[in-house]
Amino acid sequence: MENKGISKAVINRLPRYYRYLGMLLDQGVDRISSGELSRRMNLTASQIRQDLNLFGGFGQQGYGYNVRKLYDEIGKILGLDCSYSLVVIGAGKLAQAISGYFGFEKRGFKIEAMFDRDPDKHKNDVVGGIPLYPLSDLKAYLSEHVTDIAVITIPAEAAREVTDCLVEGGVRGIWNFAHTDLDVPDSVTVQSVHLSESLMQLSYKINH
Amino acid sequence: MENKGISKAVINRLPRYYRYLGMLLDQGVDRISSGELSRRMNLTASQIRQDLNLFGGFGQQGYGYNVRKLYDEIGKILGLDCSYSLVVIGAGKLAQAISGYFGFEKRGFKIEAMFDRDPDKHKNDVVGGIPLYPLSDLKAYLSEHVTDIAVITIPAEAAREVTDCLVEGGVRGIWNFAHTDLDVPDSVTVQSVHLSESLMQLSYKINH
Numbered sequence: 546m547e548n549k550g551i552s553k554a555v556i557n558r559l560p561r562y563y564r565y566l567g568m569l570l571d572q573g574v575d576r577i578s579s580g581e582l583s584r585r586m587n588l589t590a591s592q593i594r595q596d597l598n599l600f601g602g603f604g605q606q607g608y609g610y611n612v613r614k615l616y617d618e619i620g621k622i623l624g625l626d627c628s629y630s631l632v633v634i635g636a637g638k639l640a641q642a643i644s645g646y647f648g649f650e651k652r653g654f655k656i657e658a659m660f661d662r663d664p665d666k667h668k669n670d671v672v673g674g675i676p677l678y679p680l681s682d683l684k685a686y687l688s689e690h691v692t693d694i695a696v697i698t699i700p701a702e703a704a705r706e707v708t709d710c711l712v713e714g715g716v717r718g719i720w721n722f723a724h725t726d727l728d729v730p731d732s733v734t735v736q737s738v739h740l741s742e743s744l745m746q747l748s749y750k751i752n753h
Numbered sequence: 754m755e756n757k758g759i760s761k762a763v764i765n766r767l768p769r770y771y772r773y774l775g776m777l778l779d780q781g782v783d784r785i786s787s788g789e790l791s792r793r794m795n796l797t798a799s800q801i802r803q804d805l806n807l808f809g810g811f812g813q814q815g816y817g818y819n820v821r822k823l824y825d826e827i828g829k830i831l832g833l834d835c836s837y838s839l840v841v842i843g844a845g846k847l848a849q850a851i852s853g854y855f856g857f858e859k860r861g862f863k864i865e866a867m868f869d870r871d872p873d874k875h876k877n878d879v880v881g882g883i884p885l886y887p888l889s890d891l892k893a894y895l896s897e898h899v900t901d902i903a904v905i906t907i908p909a910e911a912a913r914e915v916t917d918c919l920v921e922g923g924v925r926g927i928w929n930f931a932h933t934d935l936d937v938p939d940s941v942t943v944q945s946v947h948l949s950e951s952l953m954q955l956s957y958k959i960n961h
Contacts, residue, residue, distance in 0.1 A: 560950035624956035642846035718959045736955035742768035747944035748832035751926045
């Protein structure tokens with residue numbers, strides 16, 4: 546499977562295709578036409594055919610798409626056939642919400658540890674079944690445990706401080722919830738979820 | 754101020770400009786050149802000049818941008834000079850993380866109430882200072898309280914069920930954290946934060 550030439554816009558649509566195909570599987574649907582998928586996803590049928598043709602074109606005239614094959618193929622492209630070790634930086638409500646969401650583990654994202662500046666404020670050393678360590682142990686932890694992804698849920702300044710330690714510790718990706726951009730080398734990917742910015746976009750759209 | 758003709762891409766960049774300008778104000782910086790802003794924001798200076806010219810062109814040759822004026826103007830465009838009444842649907846960890854983030858209230862987003870299917874599971878009727886009601890009271894609440902935005906933090910199926918009630922109750926915007934698309938009339942804006950899809954984009958980027 547060669548993914549060269551696939552635009553960022555298509556990549557951004559893939560998780561949504563994956564979600565809809567997963568729902569179809571849950572409903573016992575094993576094939577679907579581009580027309581029917583277009584109705585459900587609120588995209589044009591030609592957009593769907595164009596997007597999905599990029600991934601081997603599993604659609605057949607008069608048959609439609611094989612839902613399972615397409616679901617598995619998109620899952621592979623998204624890297625969901627691999628498993629990932631995660632650490633969560635911070636142990637507040639957002640950290641707990643993320644680490645308590647079992648859907649992530651089902652997709653191969655396994656949270657192995659949480660780190661907090663002040664773990665004593667939590668009643669014990671385990672939050673939702675995940676071991677909690679002091680942030681000062683992060684460097685040592687990363688030197689002993691191969692870690693693919695770090696989830697940052699701490700405030701902006703602390704997030705910028707911890708980033709170097711994560712990069713030096715060999716983390717490949719950072720899922721960043723802090724209200725800041727992070728400075729990393731090209732070998733590390735940052736995916737940010739800026740909640741404030743999302744809310745501002747909502748208020749913009751309400752007003753225009 | 755006429756915003757016609759401002760592209761979606763520019764609108765999506767506005768909250769980030771707003772964030773950087775806010776940081777500059779905090780640092781006591783009252784003017785900045787497009788070159789310096791470009792270095793900080795990792796955008797080209799010509800991109801910045803092009804974007805900001807759309808909003809009245811506060812930059813002056815040899816002087817740069819007036820940070821306060823630009824910050825206020827972008828805030829107005831984003832609708833941050835208004836205040837908004839919010840309700841949060843759900844009272845789990847994510848709902849608590851969102852309602853506990855004081856940055857939103859500072860920007861005019863005031864969470865007035867939370868609703869949960871089973872409020873008895875919480876020890877009292879207030880979560881982080883916000884009154885908690887049973888979801889069955891939502892319709893009556895909305896008929897008595899003008900509510901601008903609803904934040905949905907409940908699972909997909911329940912989210913789809915509650916949407917009609919929110920629309921009928923006159924909500925103008927929905928900030929949707931449920932792992933589903935929502936069906937609303939054109940008069941209502943949905944801004945979704947699909948956390949699973951963000952994580953899948955990260956795993957895609959790690960692998961390519």
